[in-house]
Amino acid sequence: MNKPGFFRFLFCAALLFFYSCNPQNTKTTAAEKIVHKQVAPGSFNLNSGIKFDSSHIQEFLDSMPLFKQFSKEFDTFYRANNYNYAWYDKTGLIETASALTSSLDEVAQEGVTAHIPYKDTLEELLRTTNLLKPDINTELMLTGEYFYYAKKIYAGMLDGQTDSINWYLPRKKLSYAALLTNNLSSGNIGEPRGDVTGPQYNGLKKALAHYRNIESKDDEIAIPSIKKSIKQKDSSSVVGAVKKRLFQLGYINRADTLGNVYDKNLAGIVRGLKDVYGLQQDSLLSNELITELNVPAKNRIEQIMVNMERLRWIPEDSTVTKEFILVNIPEYTLVYYENAKPVWRCGVVVGTPMNKTVIFSGDMKYVVFSPYWNVPQSIINKEVRPGMARNKNYLAAHNMEWNGGHVRQKPGPRNSLGLVKFLFPNSNNIYLHDTPSKSLFNETNRAFSHGCIRVSKPRDLAIRVLRQYPEWTPEKIDAAMQAGKENWVTLKQTIPVYIGYFTAYIDGNGEVNFRRDIYKNDDRLYSMLVQH
Template sequence: MLKFAKLSLLSLALAATPMVSVMLTPNQAEAQAFSALRQAIAEASSTEEQLAAFYRERDFQPIWTSADASDRRNALFSALAEANNHGLPTQRYDTTDLVAAFSNATNPYEMGRADVQASLLFLQYAQDIHSGFLEPGDIVGDIVHTLPRRDPLELFTEFVSANPYEYIATLPPQHPEYTRLMRAKLHLERMIDEGGYGATVQAGSLTPGATGSAVVQLRNRLMAMGYLDRSATATYDTRLQQAVMEFQVDNGINADGIAGGDTIRAVNRSATEHLSEVILAMERQRWLNVDRGPRHIFVNLPDFHTRVIDDGEVTFITRSVIGSRDRDRRTPEFSDEMEHMVINPSWYVPRSIARGYIPSIMAGGANHLQLMSNGRPVNRGAVDWSRVSAGNFPFDLRQPPGPRNALGLVKFMFPNQWNIYLHDSPDQHLMTHDVRAYSAGCVRLDDPFELAYHLLAAQEDDPVTFFNTILNSSRETQVNLQTPLPVHIVYWTSWVDTEGRLNFRNDIYGRNAELRQAIQNLGVEIRGVNS
């Protein structure tokens, strides 16, 4: 830990002042020293506008190099020494230059420069640990979160008036999920240091009753991962089958107790692969380091489920279909507020989808779709089709309300520039699939009516009757939510649940591969890869 002698500006100034024929009084020397200090701080902070504003508001007084700032300095160095525990790029917080700057601060001007250098390092660390060290939208275009970046002026103002150790401790996400991931990271690093999960399973699939070396390999890996107590069995017995089922649940695989191809591939993932997923999960938690709302809707895309969370507890869950793997149909990641639902909705066909219907319409087909112009229906019989082509097709397309409407019988709206919302679907058979990536981008729900009842219960005495009365009228009806509801659409392929179980899901859109390369390029340590 760095220790600083309690030197006053006056003593530093006098020690550094050359001998001149005119002797300065102590007050004059003090003023001259402070002037040099202020000049250095003003110059060095000028590249960061809000940092400069902070120093300007305090008349360019130092916050790190004054005699009473030892707690701040030590708190900063302690935090930076622990950066790796948070999966941060520790090269960004190399303190070598700062230590040298403090050591060389033998005059007021150098003290001022060192002070700003410490502030810039603190600002980098604070922003990174609070809201992420990546700019994810620059790496993956479908990550459109608004990152919760702290205002530097506000950040420094709060910091200098607080206990520095306590304040720095509040910068990472305070949500229990982040703490659980941090514990998982440390556990996986210890596991890697001890050799990982052991030999991989050398079999394409295994079924209950099987025996042999591959069963032993399966048993040993499940023991290493904590799914099975110590055992010497070489048979795929009921205990091993139960362990397989628990593993399948935690990995989003149909829990049938049979170690099929998907299960074997998941079991054979290394501890290093798991660690990289956890480190990415911690970074994703930082992107969502906001007040999520006491009640909110949470859509985890790779998990294919939509949940309602009330005060940290899941009060509703339903299966979901998300955007397909086609690059232009992948569901983006963002947060917004649900404002209303529409019962018996129309479907206004997006232009990107409408293009596919134009040839059929021009041939007299696709009669379930209505032609629209300036918001009004157009009679197909009144159109001179000889003057219409796919290139100059002048109409919008609308599907009226009904049981075969592409949006089903209810949609849940949080207006956004990507036209993403939650809705019912006539294609409910897709909900039985394990991998449910089929939509044009919106999120389809397995139990949309139950979600409507659940949300309306906050404002209607009899939400079921209220909803079904409107539904049975067949009229398109907007129902506003009295309290807008936060919606968070995320892409979490790893998390630790409230029971401490580490969950993984497949990287359905390949986003993690791009992000993993980005964090490795920044020097984030992934034990077993670059350590």
């Protein structure tokens, strides 16, 4: 097979299809003319030998002011390219141009609402110019569209605005010029995503298409509420409605929708769904689950979109080849990663909506056994001083003492930090710690703390964090936790800790999970997205 000729045929056919499907395209003769052109596949070469006058860039930006925000990127890219054409080689427009136009046409699939500027102008240029001959307007238009696409899809639509929504995790830093060079070299339009964020982003993208398909049918079933939970062998018309809704959402096959009996098979599905929605793990058909199943597809679409945006902010970090800890606030879960794979997890308690746990990152540097709790001044003012006014023995009753003008709680089993804490020094004064209030981990919604993160399995976490330290055996860790004397261990290699906020994510089975927006962050973020 003559591969270059075959690829030329595919490229021309793709362009013809793209424009013939455009309802605004009435110039069929221009499209037909494209078919007869021989467009070579080409490959990107910094020294292709097809130069243009650099003054054309400023002239183009003056005529297309929405691209002026990328003036530095234009200069960086073309200066490095010695002002050679990038979207053409000596045989014509390269195939990557078709990949870009397809990506622009499918931007909504990436969960953004961005309007593509000058898209009609680009389409007109591709219809009316000779694709075998370099055209400076087409060249620069493709570059401008690429930079715009990269900003919205790779960097995120709220580039530079995440602090305003209390997101303080490190932001991805991108060079659009370098991205363009890589994409032209590979012949693909896309940003390589990491081993952690990639499966998450792609899974949410698939879920987005799924829920958009549900919404498009405009026939969503609403399950009636129930007075009491339904158990196995019960019969109810609500069971029939649940089955129909589960089929509509894609959780069961149509053949399983018959009958109103709550059978063993449906009970197993319900148990699995409760995990998907973060509900109490049992097989009872409850109003809590019905509420989640009744959430309209439109709402799920918005929820997925804001979490895809959050994933776009996450940088590619070399730490994924080592180890790190991720706490997902709405999931109430801590996950330990090694070599980009989740190897261990446990439940956590996070801050209340009034005392939100901050979304940020730090490097764990210390493990502190039998810790003191240095009581924050806010708690001293709100709780300790009023308690002392009521009871002169308040400090002793709570195992507290004055320490240089401040109050601290002594080490021991009643200490509010439990028997161990894990410090990643930060200005937010947030850390991971044990707690004597173990019963809180039995709750489904665990937003109870003043902002710090309580860990359900602190001993296991300590063993994992210190596993590279032979002297810290499980027996020595147990002894240090029970010693009643504070003991600091400094880690030779710090461990990154990321505290994130994701209300939709993909679990280990590839299933999209949804969690309640406990800090009411999703609506605000979605409103900001649709304004861009």
